[in-house]
Amino acid sequence: MPAVQETVEQVRQIDVxxxxxxxxxxxxxxxxxxxxxxxxxxxxxxxxxxxEWMLEWxxxxxxxxxxxxxxxxxxxxxxxxxxxxxxxxxxxxxTAGPKSLDEVDPELLKVYEKLGxxxxxxxxxxxxxxxxxxxxxxxxSVSVVTTFKEExxxxxxxxxxxxxxxxxHPDLVKQYLGSVVPTTDNYYATLNSAVFTDxxxxxxxxxxxxxxxxxxxxxxxxxxxxxxxxxxxxAAEGAFVSYLEGCTAPxxxxxxxxxxxxxLVALDDxxxxxxxxxxxxxxxxxGKGGIYNFVTKRGDCRGANSKISWTQVETGSAITxxxxxxxxxxxxxxxxxxxIAVSNGHQQIDSGTKMIHLGKxxxxxxxxxxxxxxVSNNTYRGQVSMHRKAENARNFxxxxxxxxxxxxxxxxxxxxxxxxxxAKVEHEATTSKISEDQKFYAMQRGIxxxxxxxxxVNGFVREVIQELPMEFAVEAQKLINISLEGSVG
Amino acid sequence: MNIxxxxxxxxxxxxxxxxYNAQIGDLPGDGAVLSVRDRLLDELKTGGLPTRRIESWHYxxxxxxxxxxxxxxxxxxxxxxxxLVSGASVLTLRQGAADAATAPEGVTVRRYADSLVDxxxxxxxxxxxxxxxxxxxxxxxxxxxxVLEIADGAELAAPLEIQSLHGAGQVHTRFPVRxxxxxxxxxxxxxxxxxxxxxxxxxxxxLTLGDGAEVTWIVLQEQGAADTHLGQIRVELGAxxxxxxxxxxxGGKLVRQELRIxxxxxxSELTLRGVNxxxxxxxxxxxxxxxxxxxHTNSTEIIRNVIFDRARGVFQGMIRxxxxxxxxxxxxxxxTLLLSDDADFSVKPELEIFADDVLCGHGATVAxxxxxxxxxxxxxxxxEKTARxxxxxxxxxxxxxxxxxxxxxxxxxxxxxxxxxxxx
Numbered sequence: 028m029p030a031v032q033e034t035v036e037q038v039r040q041i042d043v044x045x046x047x048x049x050x051x052x053x054x055x056x057x058x059x060x061x062x063x064x065x066x067x068x069x070x071x072x073x074x075x076x077x078x079e080w081m082l083e084w085x086x087x088x089x090x091x092x093x094x095x096x097x098x099x100x101x102x103x104x105x106x107x108x109x110x111x112x113x114x115x116x117x118x119x120x121x122t123a124g125p126k127s128l129d130e131v132d133p134e135l136l137k138v139y140e141k142l143g144x145x146x147x148x149x150x151x152x153x154x155x156x157x158x159x160x161x162x163x164x165x166x167x168s169v170s171v172v173t174t175f176k177e178e179x180x181x182x183x184x185x186x187x188x189x190x191x192x193x194x195x196h197p198d199l200v201k202q203y204l205g206s207v208v209p210t211t212d213n214y215y216a217t218l219n220s221a222v223f224t225d226x227x228x229x230x231x232x233x234x235x236x237x238x239x240x241x242x243x244x245x246x247x248x249x250x251x252x253x254x255x256x257x258x259x260x261x262a263a264e265g266a267f268v269s270y271l272e273g274c275t276a277p278x279x280x281x282x283x284x285x286x287x288x289x290x291l292v293a294l295d296d297x298x299x300x301x302x303x304x305x306x307x308x309x310x311x312x313x314g315k316g317g318i319y320n321f322v323t324k325r326g327d328c329r330g331a332n333s334k335i336s337w338t339q340v341e342t343g344s345a346i347t348x349x350x351x352x353x354x355x356x357x358x359x360x361x362x363x364x365x366x367i368a369v370s371n372g373h374q375q376i377d378s379g380t381k382m383i384h385l386g387k388x389x390x391x392x393x394x395x396x397x398x399x400x401x402v403s404n405n406t407y408r409g410q411v412s413m414h415r416k417a418e419n420a421r422n423f424x425x426x427x428x429x430x431x432x433x434x435x436x437x438x439x440x441x442x443x444x445x446x447x448x449x450a451k452v453e454h455e456a457t458t459s460k461i462s463e464d465q466k467f468y469a470m471q472r473g474i475x476x477x478x479x480x481x482x483x484v485n486g487f488v489r490e491v492i493q494e495l496p497m498e499f500a501v502e503a504q505k506l507i508n509i510s511l512e513g514s515v516g
Numbered sequence: 517m518n519i520x521x522x523x524x525x526x527x528x529x530x531x532x533x534x535x536y537n538a539q540i541g542d543l544p545g546d547g548a549v550l551s552v553r554d555r556l557l558d559e560l561k562t563g564g565l566p567t568r569r570i571e572s573w574h575y576x577x578x579x580x581x582x583x584x585x586x587x588x589x590x591x592x593x594x595x596x597x598x599x600l601v602s603g604a605s606v607l608t609l610r611q612g613a614a615d616a617a618t619a620p621e622g623v624t625v626r627r628y629a630d631s632l633v634d635x636x637x638x639x640x641x642x643x644x645x646x647x648x649x650x651x652x653x654x655x656x657x658x659x660x661x662x663v664l665e666i667a668d669g670a671e672l673a674a675p676l677e678i679q680s681l682h683g684a685g686q687v688h689t690r691f692p693v694r695x696x697x698x699x700x701x702x703x704x705x706x707x708x709x710x711x712x713x714x715x716x717x718x719x720x721x722x723l724t725l726g727d728g729a730e731v732t733w734i735v736l737q738e739q740g741a742a743d744t745h746l747g748q749i750r751v752e753l754g755a756x757x758x759x760x761x762x763x764x765x766x767g768g769k770l771v772r773q774e775l776r777i778x779x780x781x782x783x784s785e786l787t788l789r790g791v792n793x794x795x796x797x798x799x800x801x802x803x804x805x806x807x808x809x810x811x812h813t814n815s816t817e818i819i820r821n822v823i824f825d826r827a828r829g830v831f832q833g834m835i836r837x838x839x840x841x842x843x844x845x846x847x848x849x850x851x852t853l854l855l856s857d858d859a860d861f862s863v864k865p866e867l868e869i870f871a872d873d874v875l876c877g878h879g880a881t882v883a884x885x886x887x888x889x890x891x892x893x894x895x896x897x898x899x900e901k902t903a904r905x906x907x908x909x910x911x912x913x914x915x916x917x918x919x920x921x922x923x924x925x926x927x928x929x930x931x932x933x934x935x936x937x938x939x940x
Binding site for chain 1: 571574839842852854855856857859860861862863864865866867868869870871872873874875876877878879880881882883884
């Protein structure tokens with residue numbers, strides 16, 4: 028059993044609160060003054076050299092945000108956030124638009140090296156077996172570098188930071204930005220609309236199959252900053268793109284806010300596959316510190332026969348509040364959601380999905396696996412809504428929770444709303460612990476207890492891991508084992 | 517999302533306040549009871565009727581749905597209906613007031629009005645939780661009902677049938693029932709509205725099952741087409757107690773049935789079965805909150821819904837398992853046949869689990885009749901309409917058959933087929 032052995036070794040090596048990516052880097056930064064006001068928004072907009080309409084868009088969102096109240100319905104608790112005690116803009120000084128990697132601060136490059144993120148194109152090319160992955164690296168508030176831009180350009184794919192896109196492709200941005208998650212959507216999305224600093228922009232033109240995996244790597248480094256990224260992915264008619272995001276942050280005692288918005292648009296026959304491996308700093312054993320991950324992610328299957336699939340592996344963050352959703356507007360469109368949410372220590376997760384069926388023959392599938400350990404709380408909250416005109420719509424939902432130890436909680440809160448008699452909805456959920464029978468079966472075949480548990484947990488999440496691109500599947504599996512360390516056995 | 521809730525009262529809210537003011541001095545109760553009543557009404561006045569912003573009322577916005585409240589009216593002449601099972605002992609209430617009754621052996625019956633007057637009802641009159649709007653309405657207005665005591669070890673030979681009959685107006689009843697240790701009983705709680713004019717009914721049954729008691733409790737709701745029915749069953753299960761709770765909804769315009777069940781005795785077992793027959797332009801909500809608080813308890817819940825016309829159905833089922841409640845086995849299923857494009861159904865089966873050594877699961881389905889089933893029937897020469905009717909009937913009858921007592925099964929099946937004949 029070499030694979031299992033490897034897993035167990037991995038678990039042994041790393042203690043639960045030895046967060047691997049918790050280092051901090053001394054980098055000279057350019058910061059906006061602390062706090063939030065119209066002036067700060069003007070400052071951000073000016074830094075980004077944005078056109079007037081973008082500033083107006085931000086200000087409108089800000090004014091709206093002032094009238095909103097923080098949502099309290101999620102099963103998470105945290106002290107009140109002081110939105111005026113956050114830096115809304117922090118950028119490494121040396122990155123004023125580097126043309127090539129050679130101009131990027133070597134300190135920064137070291138960070139990514141340490142994180143294992145390939146930024147040098149040739150390095151990736153040198154690896155014979157590795158497939159190519161284009162990376163957009165976002166460091167605090169700005170995108171430091173985007174790789175493989177030229178090669179992607181040849182295929183017609185636009186992949187750049189959103190700040191660049193606002194300058195270079197204003198028409199595309201104007202047409203799609205806020206069309207899936209409007210500025211008025213919810214408290215954090217509205218805040219993000221006002222102050223977002225960077226993120227990725229992807230446009231895959233008609234009929235193009237994106238030649239490589241695209242990925243964005245988010246890193247929070249600076250103290251007391253919030254990261255507000257905005258990602259917009261558009262797949263035109265018949266296009267296909269697979270996109271992956273990853274995230275880490277230094278280990279600190281204070282909580283840091285991360286409020287992102289991701290918008291996906293799939294036109295006729297297009298397909299977008301969006302995978303997340305979320306590994307923000309989860310806080311220490313006592314529940315001190317960690318990232319508040321309050322994210323709005325939504326995909327719009329705008330065209331007929333389009334497909335959007337979300338895959339997420341959530342192991343980090345002190346608090347996660349995140350519901351990647353699909354609006355199935357086009358006839359025959361399909362939405363998928365595969366999730367593994369692992370909570371340990373004092374982590375709190377309230378996550379799930381929404382599948383809004385508007386078009387005929389739309390279908391959706393939800394597979395959610397929650398694992399709770401320590402004194403954490405892990406909630407699946409999902410909605411499946413079949414509207415009047417969603418003839419022959421189909422949904423299948425399966426959410427399973429696994430409890431490890433008796434001090435954690437696992438909760439399931441699905442909302443199912445059906446307004447069409449030809450629609451068919453199936454939902455099932457279970458909560459249990461690793462059964463003695465399963466363990467016994469493995470152990471009486473000579474597998475030690477710890478390995479047996481790892482084996483069963485891996486089996487439990489396999490359905491979701493399979494949906495991830497190959498390279499990340501391995502990483503995700505390791506991550507899960509690491510975050511469960513100290514809770515099994 | 518942040519609309520300020522105004523304090524302006526809706527027509528129904530003002531009508532409730534007016535009705536209370538008009539009855540001051542007339543509502544039964546000693547000082548303790550009256551002060552609970554005053555507080556409940558005051559909370560109703562300041563909080564208003566619940567809206568969809570209150571999570572447990574998300575799909576039943578009572579403030580919007582309850583358009584008017586009928587005035588309090590005297591009882592019309594109401595004649596007792598034939599009991600569901602022949603030989604049953606019948607206890608009748610007319611327009612919310614209990615008839616003088618003789619109790620069968622092993623049972624003590626007392627008018628709830630008397631316990632209001634002597635103050636023994638004060639404790640139980642309080643709301644069950646912060647979102648307990650039914651408890652507030654009922655607690656403010658309740659005039660009568662029945663207090664039943666089933667003696668330890670008593671085994672009732674025949675079922676006991678409580679008939680709450682009424683015409684238009686307001687009816688608020690309460691039924692605190694105590695089943696002694698080791699007792700065995702079958703009780704039918706039947707609500708029936710006569711005439712086409714609207715009635716507002718609120719009714720709370722509070723069941724306490726002593727250790728080892730075995731009880732079958734059937735709620736049969738057959739309200740009139742214009743009636744609002746706000747029902748609540750509170751249950752406390754003792755050690756090794758077994759409760760079979762059957763809820764049949766086959767009437768009413770606006771219905772909310774709340775089941776608040778606390779499993780607080782080890783080795784106890786709950787079997788909940790629900791049949792909801794919805795048609796016309798109606799709204800029916802069944803909300804279950806089930807707390808497993810101790811180790812080694814079982815529960816199974818199956819709810820079947822059949823929805824025609826423009827009806828709207830809701831099922832919310834929350835199972836909570838406390839940290840101490842290891843070895844809990846809880847299973848819930850909610851199956852719905854949505855038979856019209858104008859109908860809709862919302863379901864929210866929740867699990868809230870704090871113990872690790874448990875087996876909990878829920879399933880929910882919403883669909884039309886399976887085409888393969890139809891095909892099977894039709895290839896055997898059964899006409900489409902008949903095939904449909906047979907399949908719908910079988911879908912709900914399957915649940916009723918679990919009751920085993922033949923006479924009860926037959927009676928309930930009769931009620932279901934009669935309802936389906938009227939609506940299908």
